[in-house]
Amino acid sequence: MGGRAVPLPVLALQRGAILFALLVFLAPVGWLVTTAWKPAREIFSFPPTLSFTPTWDNFATVFRFFDVAQLSANSLIISGVGTLLSLALGIPCGYALARSGWRGAVGVAYFFLALRMVPPVATLIPFYLFMRDIGLLGTWWAVILLDTTLNTAFVVWMMFAWFRALPPEMEEAALVDGASQTGAFLRIAVPMVKPGTVACALLCFMLSWNSFLFPAFLTTADTKTLSVALLTAYGTKDITWGTMGALAHFSTLPIVLLALVLNRHFVQGLTRGFH
């Protein structure tokens, strides 16, 4: 722990424990990925075949049964637009609460966090009826609007903590120098909280992209997302674990890679949120 030098045997033990944990965390994902490239009869062979002849069969089946491009577009539009909307709503609100100097601000921030905790069924049924009545049921917007409430609530709460930790002197100096309030907010405050913004964006995008319950009930065949298609992939007769693994290449690997690429911002974003 701390900053002292660790004796070699202890270090070896620590690293061994970490490596073991990594093995447990990564092996199932490795299984999923290799499954897609294996011929059907080798997927469950014992002992697991490490050397197998990779095959395109599973991907061919996936492309025959699913419009992968359309599914990916649906997932991307729903998650992307939803994330942008949540940030556009949530960041200014977090800033306003942090800078208001109002005693009740913490209470409002907790109100937003509480909204994030509401069980989805509680709102899903009335929301479903509402969307049906105004004709948005089955469109991208139905999912985007619902995801955005949960995500906005989270962004407000997180960014409130970030802006509160940011000393206001820089903005005040800019205002004295004649910057507009919008300028002080957008050009001084927002760039300073970039790690928090990236962490928020990643968490929002992940939640929307991986969400299954909302799109399953709010979309139609044309607008359904990859996660909904995955279940169909598993449910149909001609579809095997191999095809599911192949489809997961499109539904799961992009988001995993995104998380890996952004991991430093992510950890940093959480860290600063605690002060």
Place this chain on the structure above:
Amino acid sequence: MTSVGLATPAGRRRTGAPFAAGTFGQRRRLFLLALGLPSLLYVIAVALVPLAQGMWLSLFEYNLLRPDRRAFVGLDNYLEQISDPVVQQALWNTLVFTVLAVGIEFLLGLGLALLLWRDSLFNRVALALMLVPVAVTPLVVGLVFRALLTADFGMIGHFAAQWGLSGERGFFGYPNSAMGALIFIDVWQWTPLMALILLAGLKALPQEAIEAADVAGASPWQKLRLVIVPMLLPAIFLALVLRTMDAFRIFDSVFVTTKGGPDNATNVLMFHAVKEGLEFFNIGDASALSNLMLAAIGLIAAGFVLVIRRADRRMLG
């Protein structure tokens, strides 16, 4: 009066004294209001209004498949849900799942966070890789473990059944082991997030306090119990609240593995409510059930706040 005239602009801004129209303080407040209001209005429109509608709907006997036979029944739906043994079991299942899953995730997560605390290239890479389970679609996680745990051909399940670790119908075939398997899946996916939040908290700790404990000759266990954990409470609180709320609403992995079986042993509240509302379209019953869940979540959150307040007081006094 003269003192007001002499006050600096900054001083005026802080005191919030009455201003003439168009002064900086007033424009500032208007600006902040304009930034804050859209979010508030949005969540009221898209979350609170449907929530209130749900409260209203819960007072009716209302099935979407027979919308003409809608009748006001008052609190009957609530009484019916509370006295239904299936709902009572679902509540019990949800509590067992939440307490065990979050408890195990916390202990393992804290251990991992302590192991990864020291900054080194090895630890940075390990930390990045540990994000993988968190990012995988929960639905896919459920399906993968369903394949791995199946008794006849699953890579884990086959051997477990052969060596007598699970019954011959596999982990999902018996009430207790099915619940155990669901807890295992949740622990696999969310322990890294727990570790990450706790690690973020650890990295924000003041280095001096820990060094002081070292100088005072504290054993590692004492250091952890008396110095690190008390200072880490805000992060622990956040990690436990976030995970408890999500575990309480578990749905995806139940949906693709056990569907609540065998014998309702894994029928959790969220799954039951979704089945009532979106499969059988019993809108009144499902709304009552989700409002009961909301109340339970509120109680749990209040409990957390009480505990953290008491811990805060003990630390200060």
